[in-house]
Amino acid sequence: MNVGVSPKDPWGGNYVEIMKKVGLLKKKFFSMERLVAIVEDMHKKSSHWNKYLRKEWKEFDNSISKNLQDLYNDLKYGTYKHGGYYVFKKLDSGKIRVIHSASPRDRIVDQLLADILEFVFMPKLQRGHVYGSIRGLGQHKCRLRAINRIRKQEKDIFVGSADIMQYYPTCNPDTIIKVLCKYIKDKWVISLSKEFLSLGYVVLGNISSNILGHINLLDIDYQIVRKFKCDYLRFCDDTIFISDNKQTVRSAITYYIQKVTEGGQTVKPNWSIHKVSDKNMVDFLGVRIGTTHRKLRKRNRKEIESRLFTLRRSSDYFECERSWAGMNGSFKNINMSNLINYWKDAYPDFFDRLQWAKTAHASAAAYKRKHRKMEIELQSAKDCRTYKIPFFGNAGFNPDGTMAMLFRTIGQHKRC
Numbered sequence: 001m002n003v004g005v006s007p008k009d010p011w012g013g014n015y016v017e018i019m020k021k022v023g024l025l026k027k028k029f030f031s032m033e034r035l036v037a038i039v040e041d042m043h044k045k046s047s048h049w050n051k052y053l054r055k056e057w058k059e060f061d062n063s064i065s066k067n068l069q070d071l072y073n074d075l076k077y078g079t080y081k082h083g084g085y086y087v088f089k090k091l092d093s094g095k096i097r098v099i100h101s102a103s104p105r106d107r108i109v110d111q112l113l114a115d116i117l118e119f120v121f122m123p124k125l126q127r128g129h130v131y132g133s134i135r136g137l138g139q140h141k142c143r144l145r146a147i148n149r150i151r152k153q154e155k156d157i158f159v160g161s162a163d164i165m166q167y168y169p170t171c172n173p174d175t176i177i178k179v180l181c182k183y184i185k186d187k188w189v190i191s192l193s194k195e196f197l198s199l200g201y202v203v204l205g206n207i208s209s210n211i212l213g214h215i216n217l218l219d220i221d222y223q224i225v226r227k228f229k230c231d232y233l234r235f236c237d238d239t240i241f242i243s244d245n246k247q248t249v250r251s252a253i254t255y256y257i258q259k260v261t262e263g264g265q266t267v268k269p270n271w272s273i274h275k276v277s278d279k280n281m282v283d284f285l286g287v288r289i290g291t292t293h294r295k296l297r298k299r300n301r302k303e304i305e306s307r308l309f310t311l312r313r314s315s316d317y318f319e320c321e322r323s324w325a326g327m328n329g330s331f332k333n334i335n336m337s338n339l340i341n342y343w344k345d346a347y348p349d350f351f352d353r354l355q356w357a358k359t360a361h362a363s364a365a366a367y368k369r370k371h372r373k374m375e376i377e378l379q380s381a382k383d384c385r386t387y388k389i390p391f392f393g394n395a396g397f398n399p400d401g402t403m404a405m406l407f408r409t410i411g412q413h414k415r416c
Helices: 013-022 025-029 032-045 054-062 064-077 104-125 139-152 173-183 187-195 209-215 218-227 246-262 298-311 317-331 337-346 348-380
Strands: 085-092 095-102 158-163 231-235 238-243 272-275 282-284 287-289 294-296 387-397 403-410
Touching: 025 104, 025 187, 032 064, 032 104, 054 064, 054 104, 064 104, 095 104, 104 187, 104 209, 139 231, 139 238, 139 282, 139 287, 158 246, 158 282, 173 187, 173 209, 218 231, 218 246, 238 246, 238 282, 246 272, 294 298, 298 317, 298 337, 317 348, 337 348
Parallel strands: none
Antiparallel strands: 085 095, 158 238, 158 272, 231 238, 282 287, 287 294, 387 403
């Protein structure tokens, strides 16, 4: 059973509207099979093995049948209560963020709530104005849309940018519940949402926080799109307004600041409106965007070079590959060939390890395909003995470079 529900349901949009208005979301989403699928998916992705709650997850897995049955009963009879968080601080992009890590049973319910909210709100979020850390609506899509909007303008381009101060900690739970009640008539879903908003704000660390945080400004987004003839894009708290009329951009930003202030949040005083050109670029999501050129933000470049300098002597080859995959996300929609060639000359050891890791993964994938084909042939045979054939895990190699060879047993088949 797959975790997560696509908004493109085979029954069509009318089916989605009926489900959320009549109050059948609990009947569709809540079952023991779905809870088991969520746990299996977490084990598969290893998303639950954080260093702060590793002991709690081991205890939960030791008696997983009983724990899941207790959780199922609490959700079924409406007695579920959130168990609190483990709070710690993390440095991210030069900012200190307060992260809340939930207990195992709360993490499972959090994933269940996120699936329901995606089912209801993804068709609304996919209209092309709101982006965030949500599947299918990530940073790269938002950045690419902003680049295309600026590039398509034939006249002078005016871009206004605004940023909300401390966005998630200042989200108003009453506003979020009001929006939820407007679109969802299932009281069971509303009660679960209230449990995850019990601290009085949207916490960083929950899976459902990405959608709950966007719901906070959903009505404001629709009003701006309807009232003003400008391109409006919002990624969490970062917002830009694009138009060939400067007065239109100014009116939209003024209206946006007014509505955000009425909701109890504060827009940073450094909001701006300026005419975009290749010499006067707009800074959005780590990239400086001009009419024909894009550049990586200077601060982001320094962070990447610092990371490369730290990893140049790393003994973990696969850590180099994971780090490069994360850094490579900042290079999309930008011509980075000259800068990457410069880095290859400056940090040759890092790129040698990176190439080794890529070769190792390619070899592992080839071996997996080969032995999977052998396994299928043995299983399809009418008469065969018990065989042990080699196969490889996800990586195919251990961190120290040795081959991670495992064996799978093919059961004995009787003669037909």
